[in-house]
Amino acid sequence: MKLLPPSLRKRKRYIAFEIISARPVEPEKVREALSTSLLKLYGEFGSPEFRLIEFRDGKGMLMCFHDELEKVKIALTLIKKINNQDVIPVILGVAGTIKSCRRKYLEVLRNANSTDGI
Amino acid sequence: MIDFVRFDYGGEFDFGFKGYVVFGDKTEKNVQGCIVRADTIKDLRAKLRNVSGFVGVMSERAEVNRYAVMRKKVDAILDFPERKLDYNIFKLAREKDVLIELSLSNLLSAEGRKMIKLAHELRTTFRVIRKFDSPFILTSGAGSIHGMRPRNQIYKLFSFFGADVRRAEHWSERLYRRFFDEKYIMDGVELV
Numbered sequence: 001m002k003l004l005p006p007s008l009r010k011r012k013r014y015i016a017f018e019i020i021s022a023r024p025v026e027p028e029k030v031r032e033a034l035s036t037s038l039l040k041l042y043g044e045f046g047s048p049e050f051r052l053i054e055f056r057d058g059k060g061m062l063m064c065f066h067d068e069l070e071k072v073k074i075a076l077t078l079i080k081k082i083n084n085q086d087v088i089p090v091i092l093g094v095a096g097t098i099k100s101c102r103r104k105y106l107e108v109l110r111n112a113n114s115t116d117g118i
Numbered sequence: 119m120i121d122f123v124r125f126d127y128g129g130e131f132d133f134g135f136k137g138y139v140v141f142g143d144k145t146e147k148n149v150q151g152c153i154v155r156a157d158t159i160k161d162l163r164a165k166l167r168n169v170s171g172f173v174g175v176m177s178e179r180a181e182v183n184r185y186a187v188m189r190k191k192v193d194a195i196l197d198f199p200e201r202k203l204d205y206n207i208f209k210l211a212r213e214k215d216v217l218i219e220l221s222l223s224n225l226l227s228a229e230g231r232k233m234i235k236l237a238h239e240l241r242t243t244f245r246v247i248r249k250f251d252s253p254f255i256l257t258s259g260a261g262s263i264h265g266m267r268p269r270n271q272i273y274k275l276f277s278f279f280g281a282d283v284r285r286a287e288h289w290s291e292r293l294y295r296r297f298f299d300e301k302y303i304m305d306g307v308e309l310v
Binding site for chain 2: 020040070074076077078086087088089090091
């Protein structure tokens with residue numbers, strides 16, 4: 001379908017998350033693990049759409065639609081293993097735009113140092 | 119806010135819990151819990167004689183769990199994949215003030231048809247809990263650090279299955295005060 005007018009477009013949400021693991025994880029494997037988890041939980045008809053926007057140094061951001069936010073969060077929580085290694089997925093926060101998500105949750109952590117008290 | 123774990127966790131990562139009850143290994147930083155595993159009522163009665171502190175019972179049989187709820191020494195009915203609970207247990211748990219644990223580790227370990235069954239059971243459990251207002255606690259129940267998740271994520275997950283998260287927070291806060299607040303005696307009674 002051609003591009004919808006803004007009033008008909010679905011609202012988006014951006015989830016900032018962190019994957020805690022012993023070895024570094026590749027973004028492709030994270031995407032794979034999340035889509036497997038979503039398919040297992042909700043099946044082919046109820047599975048929400050998502051897009052991995054970025055993932056580096058164990059932290060990343062993904063996009064989903066606002067009415068499916070809870071589903072994606074639950075699927076992310078239930079990820080146990082990525083590429084055969086145990087992981088702990090941690091949701092850092094949710095924002096309405098890529099810019100605010102990056103500013104609030106990802107850049108703050110990347111630029112953090114002990115003198116700032118963070 | 120309290121979490122029940124099955125290993126000694128030192129607090130390397132902040133998962134949003136104020137304290138931990140460690141069932142199993144000896145701990146100095148956290149509250150020590152004591153697991154009682156029993157297959158029969160006789161076995162349970164014998165094992166309960168020798169335990170003290172915060173006692174959690176693990177049993178695959180509903181009648182053992184029902185008996186455990188009625189004992190004064192028992193503080194919680196711990197969660198594990200083969201646990202069986204019945205309707206009366208929830209009613210008695212409210213009367214006797216025994217916590218019913220619902221853990222994330224159970225969900226993480228289930229797959230396929232087991233997961234479908236567990237999801238149905240969870241929805242029923244939360245409906246019965248809501249009916250009797252039984253004390254319950256949502257925990258990670260983790261056997262290792264990899265089984266742990268932030269508190270918000272655990273609560274969000276269980277709310278999807280119908281848990282009353284506010285009520286869960288209430289019971290958890292109550293337990294926390296019981297352990298760490300010297301002024302707290304019981305609901306409505308505290309030293310001023």
